[in-house]
Amino acid sequence: QKEVEQDPGPLSVPEGAIVSLNCTYSNSAFQYFMWYRQYSRKGPELLMYTYSSGNKEDGRFTAQVDKSSKYISLFIRDSQPSDSATYLCAIPQGLTGGGNKLTFGTGTQLKVEL
Amino acid sequence: GAVVSQHPSRVICKSGTSVKIECRSLDFQATTMFWYRQFPKQSLMLMATSNEGSKATYEQGVEKDKFLINHASLTLSTLTVTSAHPEDSSFYICSAAPPRVSQETQYFGPGTRLLVL
Numbered sequence: 001q002k003e004v005e006q007d008p009g010p011l012s013v014p015e016g017a018i019v020s021l022n023c024t025y026s027n028s029a030f031q032y033f034m035w036y037r038q039y040s041r042k043g044p045e046l047l048m049y050t051y052s053s054g055n056k057e058d059g060r061f062t063a064q065v066d067k068s069s070k071y072i073s074l075f076i077r078d079s080q081p082s083d084s085a086t087y088l089c090a091i092p093q094g095l096t097g098g099g100n101k102l103t104f105g106t107g108t109q110l111k112v113e114l
Numbered sequence: 115g116a117v118v119s120q121h122p123s124r125v126i127c128k129s130g131t132s133v134k135i136e137c138r139s140l141d142f143q144a145t146t147m148f149w150y151r152q153f154p155k156q157s158l159m160l161m162a163t164s165n166e167g168s169k170a171t172y173e174q175g176v177e178k179d180k181f182l183i184n185h186a187s188l189t190l191s192t193l194t195v196t197s198a199h200p201e202d203s204s205f206y207i208c209s210a211a212p213p214r215v216s217q218e219t220q221y222f223g224p225g226t227r228l229l230v231l
Contacts, residue, residue: 006157043222044158088158101160103160104158107156
């Protein structure tokens, strides 16, 4: 079983839709969860991170962690064409993502259409 | 946010040649740098972790003699793909972590696309 699993998509939604992106993980010891956005042919950029269970909101983005089911989600409200990218969940082997190895999900390719 | 650059952004080489890719942290000192490889429509796979002044730690299955990593300074790490073959064609991405262990993230470079003919 992979440590982090993610549906690769592609996912196509109309502009303005609410998008739900999800990952599951296998190790219950994981505490820190991250979402990266990667545009085509570019390096990933950090969108959000959460620690332990619960929700975290930043503008149109909400990250949610359910440790009981080992399930993490990223919600995008009022999706825009500029949100079209690949979204990767990542889990560090350590308490933070700074100096620790990251295990990435496969990434979900999102396309927001006009 | 912090900026990490990579050079070159794209390289095409003949099979059997060696290719060097540079990763620089432009506005911070990076005690740790990571090298990832990403095949089309796949996720980033960690190849190795490099700490300034010490030998790199390679992930299982990554040949250290083929992928030479040098982290000679706090702002520069290099990855050399020796005797490159077509199967080494991939997108290579580095990331750099500032020295504070509480940093939430590491910062990624824009990637280098390698095509071996």
